[in-house]
Amino acid sequence: MRSFEIPLPKVGLDLGRTLTSGQVFRWHQLPDGAWAGTDDDCVWIIKADSERLKVQSTHHPDRLIHFLGLDRDREADFQRILASEPTWTARVAHRKNVALLRCQNPAEVLLSFLCTANNHLSRIVPMVHYLASRGDLILSYQGWEARKFPTLHQIAQVTEAELRSAGFGYRSATIPLVAKAVLDQGGEEWFHSLRGKPYEEASESLIQFRSVGRKLADCICLYGLHFGESVPVDTHLWQAATTLYFPEWQGKALTETRYKAVGNLMRSKFGCLAGLAHHLLFFENLEKRRK
DNA sequence: GCGCAT
């Protein structure tokens, strides 16, 4: 492992809030306060102070800079959001140290988010860890076994019966089935090729898979394929969006038409920063409910 | 609008 330091931008970065904001599910804090986790084949152990990240890793700093979005001018991004929504001053000020992550492996995002449907973080996290235990060991560090997330092929080998006994419920059948279906399409390579397509096309091809609806497709598009205009509309965002923009839909069900209307409105306001604006609203709502 | 699993 190598050690290096990355200076933090003025806008700041709260690692704890970022890594527990529902984008990734297998990061944890070590006894000394450092955050430890992986992204694809990279292992990161990160300790932050107000000016810099002190990092130990198997890989080059650029990979972490990309994962955390530190190569973007995040201050400018938030200024553009404020230009569209000047009343969001407090909302942005309280959450601009939460970063939008860019995961290297879209298949990991898909298989992790299959665990999130109709579920809570307290159960999602152990489920994703259970899946991850089938992945190849990268290294051991202070008792922590850092694993690469399993390949689609490895997940496709897992039996429904095994997942059932591990408490995956009705997702026990769908997880290996989706892994097989993606393999039939071309697997990890096909997945990466979606990054070169327009957002709408990538999203439409993802919802072709049984058990992957618009919401999961948008999570994969945003966190795994890095389409900034993607807006995953879950219960948190639906609540925020109806309050702010569609008061006539407050308390009503989220239908396909309404799902598209919310995303389109966010895209018309924020363009390719709609996903970042989504994360502000999503995380605000999530933190409120945690209290 | 409900069932699905915990």
Next chain:
DNA sequence: GCGCA
């Protein structure tokens, strides 16, 4: 959340 009635 997704899929189907």
